[in-house]
Amino acid sequence: MPEVHLQARSDRFDEDDERWRSQVLLLHMALEEAAGPLERRSEPVPGAKGALSDVVLHLTGPGIVAGVVAGLNAWLKRDRGRSVHLTWTVDGRRGEFIVTTNTSDNETLRSALEHGLRAAAGDATTVDELADPNGAPGD
Template sequence: MSTDDSGATFELAVELRSNDYYPDDERWLSQVNAYRSELHGLVDTHLQSRPLAGSKGGVDELIVALGSAGAFTAAVESFRAWLGRDRGRRIEVRWDDGGVEHYVSLTGEAIDVDSVRSIATAAAHRVGGSGWPDGTARY
C-alpha cells in the first residue's frame, strides 16, 4: 500500500458506474477491468468483497490506498481522465473517517471541487499534509 514516512495510509472504496450500460454488460465489464488495471499501475489498489444487505454474497469493490499527496494527485488525475472519456460514467467514492462513513459521487460532466476537497481533507487528516495537493485546484 502507499504509505508516507509514518506508514499511514488512506483507503478509498471506489465503485465505477455507468448510465449507459447495465452492471453485468460485457462491454462495461471490459471497461471496468481495463480501468482497474490502469489505476493499479498508478497507485496501490486491491479488490475487497463488501457484503450486501439481505444477501449471502457480496460485491467486489476496488480499494485505492493512498499514502502521499502524489498518490492522491495521481488518483484524482486518473479519475478525471477516465470520467472525461464518457460523460455517462461516474465514480462513487466512500471512505471512513474516524468511524464515520463519507461518500461522494464524481461524474463525467464535471468533477466537483468540493467533492475532491472533502476527500483531500480526510486523506490529509489520515496521512498528514496540507489537505489540498497542488494541481487539483483546477477541477
Template sequence: MQDKQIEVILNPTSDFFDENDSRWAQQKNLLVSDLQGRATKVEKRIEPVEGMKGGLETLIITLGPAVITGIVDVVKAWLSRDKSTKIELSANINGKMVSFTADANGLDKNMLKEFLQQAIEKAS
C-alpha cells in the same frame, strides 16, 4: 502526514451499460489498470450476493498524499471516456463514511483533490 495512508472505496456506475455487460466490465478493468501504479494498492473485493452471478464487486484503493494528484487525473480521464459513467468515492473518516460523487460533466478536480486530502488528514 507523508506516511499516512487511507483506503478509499470506488464505486463506478453507468447509466448506459448493464452491470453484467462485458463492455462495462472492460471499462471497469481499464479503470483498475489505470489506478495500478498510481495508488499504493488496488484491490477488487467480491462479496457473494444471493441470486447474483459473481457477487457484488467493490474496488478499493489505498493511497497517501504523494499519489493524490495521479489518482485525480486517472478518475477524470476515465470519466471523460464515456459520458454515461459516474464514480462514487467513499472513505471511512473517524468511523464515519464520507462520499464524493463525480461524473464527466461535473468533476471538479480541485474538489476531488481536497476530498482525498481531507480524508487522509482526518483518518485515524
C-alpha cells in the same frame, strides 16, 4: 492510512455487460498504476446498473492522491454515462461523494477528496500531509 472504496457506475451498461467490464478494467489498470495494487471486493446490488466491483485504494501520500485524481478524471471524460462513487471511513466517521463527468476536474476532485478525508479524520490530517506534489498546499 486512509482507505477509499471506489465503485464505478454506468447509466448505459448493465454490470455484466462485457463492454462495461472492459471499461472498468481500464479504470482499474490506471488506478493500479497510480496507487499500486488494488484490493477488489464484489457485492452485487440488485437492480443496479453498472456497479461492478468495489475496489479499495490505499492513499498513502499526496503523489498517490494526485495520480488517482488524474486517472479518475481521464476515465470519466471518455463517456458521459460514467460516474464513480467514493466512500471512506476514518476513525468511525464515514464520508462519501459521487463524481460525474459534469462535476469533475482534477482540482475539484482533489480538493473534495482531501477535504473529505480531513473531515473524516477530524482534521487530524494536516494540510502538509495532503499537499499537492507540486508544492501547492491542499485545500
